[in-house]
Amino acid sequence: MTAAPTIFLPEVPDGDDVGLAPSISRFELERFICGELPPERRAVIDRALAADPALKALHDDVVAADRAFLIEQPPLPFFQRPAKAPSWWAGLLSHWHAGLGAAAAAAAVVVVVVVATPDESNRTKGGVEGPRVSFFVKEESAARLGHAGEELKAGDQIQLAVKDVDKKALVVVGVDGAGSVTVYASESVQGGLSKGAGSPRVLPASLVLDETTGPERFFVVYGDDVDTLLQAVDSAARHLGDDVKAGRADLARTDQLPLGAAFPQSSVHIVKIR
Amino acid sequence: MSISQMKDQELLTGLYRTHGGRVYARCFYLLRNKEEAQDALHEVFIKVHKNLAGFRNEASPLTWMTRIATNHCLNVLRAKRAPWHEKYKQEVDVGVAASVAGGGGAGFSLLENRELLRLCLAKVATTDGSLAELATYAFVDDMKQADICVLVGMSAPTLRKRLREFITICRAEIEAHVPGVVFAPAPI
Known part of the structure; x- marks a missing residue:
């Protein structure tokens, strides 16, 4: 017969309490x-x-759990395009809400593929040393490399992959057949590029196509400062958007934004069909 | 997307990278369900996004986000009520039995048996959400009393009185599940 357990209940001291190590609480460790x-x-x-193995073990457990979390559930964008300019990206937020697990699984598949598959950027400025962008299309249980100008349907899910250059900032912007401009990503990549330049990497967000149709081209542009880069790219993309709207530019052929050589860039386009 | 929105997104993404794991851990601990914890994580970041202006002056984003996550999850637990509690009691019974079989007969701390502690939190959450919140900070996060007082705007004597209420409820809850259980003060 098993003896009834003895359970030690916590005490609530009249003075302030102490944590796992003298004056260090678990919560303070997490803040650390x-x-x-x-x-x-x-x-x-x-x-x-350094002095307390139990505290160190807890610290290491928390750090490991956080790393596992980011691998399993990478961050996705929190914004969607305004309602006045609906886009196939509009499914992104609901995707974030309903399918974090699925997105993480998809991302994991894509990462495997990008390592094993040669880059297929359709547009590179600056020769072989320049940046490149390509995309992957998620299928039932895997992901395949997409090709420039590929026709994709509503509900298809893609993920962009880039081959970085040694710059400190990156912006991803899209221009669609209606001339609408959407900035999809803007990030400081200083430090990351010093190790990763020249190697393909998958951007974190996966994208779900909505019902809108027509071409959309994605430009990946690099610079040395996020704010400056963002303003330059936004302005150039809107200029291109105006040209597209007025019939002066064709997204299937216009593969560069009007920017100088200080902003290395690459682009790829798709065509959304019903 | 405006540039100011882009900066918000950068801030949110940065917060997710530095604090998302901690927020998710809190949600998963209280909810014990991966999908529900993911939903809760999302809700927390929605609230963070809506209150970014106030957030920018926060000295401790983790404290702020932990409070949002804790209250959200306790509300989820409260909404589930009886069906959840019945299922949970079964899980805890197994947890207590395992503690006993693993040498728990010699005694174990409620604070170290986090499954049992969670049962108590859930029980309290159904009737007194604010008490469950205080107990979570004190006994799960091991926050100092002074920090909890600042966080929730409560005096130290009131906090101590409330935490002792929680222990009394825990005691009754455990006695209901573990016949013959013996309680003792935590050894120094």
Whole structure:
């Protein structure tokens, strides 16, 4: 017969309590891991981690859990295109809401493919050393490399992949057949590129096509400062959008934004069909 | 998308990378369901997005986001009520039995048996969400009393009184599930 357990209940001291190590609570440890603590407090916790194996083990567990979380559930965009300019990207937010797990699974598949598949950018400025962009199309249980000008249907899911250049910032912008411009990503890539330049990488967001039809071209542009780059790309894309709307430009052929050599760029386009 | 929105997105994405794992861990701990925890994570970030202006002055985003996540998940638990609790009780019974079989007969701490602690939190969440919130900070996060007081705007004596209420409810809840259980103060 099993003896009834003895359970030790917590006490609530009249003074303030102490945490896992002298004056370090679990929550403070988590704030430490999130990078929220001031330097002087970080130094205290660094010393405690070196001296307390239990605290160090908990620290390592939390760090490992956070890493696993980001691999399993990578960040996706939180915004969608305004209602006045509906787009096939509009499914993105609902995708985020309803299908985080599915998106993570899809991303995992794509990552495997991008490593194993040669880059197929349809547009490169600056020769073989320039940036390249391509895309992958998710299928039932895998992902395949898409091709420039490919016709895709509503509900199809794609993910962009880029081969970076040694710049500090990246912007992804789309121009569609109606001349609408959408900025899809803007990121500081300083540090990441020093290691990853020249190697393909998949951008985190996967995209679900909606019902709108016609061409859309995605431009990936690099620069040295996110704000400056974003303003330059936004302006150039709107200029192209106006030309498209007025019939002066064809997205199947216009594969560059009107930007100078200081902004290396690459683009790829698709055609959305019913 | 405007440039200001883009900056918001960068901020949100940065927060997700640095704090998303902690927020998700809180949601998963309280809800014990991956899909529900993912939904809860999403809801937390929606709330963060809506309150970004206020957030920019926060000294501790983790504290702020943990509070949003905790309250959201406790509300989810409260909404589930009886059906969830019955299922949960079965899980905890197994957890207690496993603790006993694993040497728990010599005694174990409620704070170390996080399954059992969660049962107590869930029980309290159905009747007193604010108490469940306080207990989560004190016993799950191991926050200091002073920090909890600042976070929820409560005096230290009131906080201590509330936490002792929680322990009393825990005790009754465990006695209902584990006949013959013996309680003791946590050893120093």
